[in-house]
Amino acid sequence: DAGITQSPRHKVTETGTPVTLRCHQTENHRYMYWYRQDPGHGLRLIHYSYGVKDTDKGEVSDGYSVSRSKTEDFLLTLESATSSQTSVYFCAISERVPDNSPLHFGNGTRLTVT
C-alpha cells in the first residue's frame, strides 16, 4: 500500500463549523489530490497540489480550501460546513503528472454534517 494516511477516518460535525481533514504521505510524491465520492457522482476532484505551496482548483472546489506547507501534508478545510458536504473524502498522491504516473488513494474520511 502506498504510504498515505488520512485523518480523521470518521467525523460528525454541525452545520456552520469549520473542519480540517489531513492527508499525510511518506512517499515524497510531488502531486497530491483531494476527491469526494458520492453515490451517483463517482469521484470528483476538489483541489490538487503540484508542489509545496502550489495548489489549484478542481471541478467542485466551492466551499473548500487547501494548504500544502510541506511535501508530506495536504490539508483540506471546509470553512463553514454544510449538509451538502456530507461525503467520503479521499486523498490521492502521484509521483509525476497523471499522464505518466497513476494516482494512489488513501482509505478515506467519512464526514457527516448535521
Added chain:
Amino acid sequence: GQQLNQSPQSMFIQEGEDVSMNCTSSSIFNTWLWYKQDPGEGPVLLIALYKAGELTSNGRLTAQFGITRKDSFLNISASIPSDVGIYFCAGSRDDKIIFGKGTRLHILP
C-alpha cells in the same frame, strides 16, 4: 466536459465465470487506469495502460488500451468471491484525470 461512460453499472455473476467491463469516451486519453474499491477503503490500482493498443495482465485480470484511445476494457477470468467490489476506470489527458462511475460486481453463491 470530458466524460467516461462505464458499463455495465452492475453485474451479477456466478463464481467461476469470466467478467468483462468497459469504458468509452468521445475524447481521447493518453493513459487508462483501472481501480478496485472494497467497502470502507480507497480505490486500489489494478492496471495502468500508457500506450494505445497495449494489453496488460495482472494475474486473472487483463486490460486493454483501445486503439482509438477512446476506450478501454477490463476482463476478469474465473471470478472468485474476493473479486466482489466496485471497479473504476479512469482516463488521463493533459494531466487531467477523469473517473468513470464504476461497475459494481456481485458474485452469487
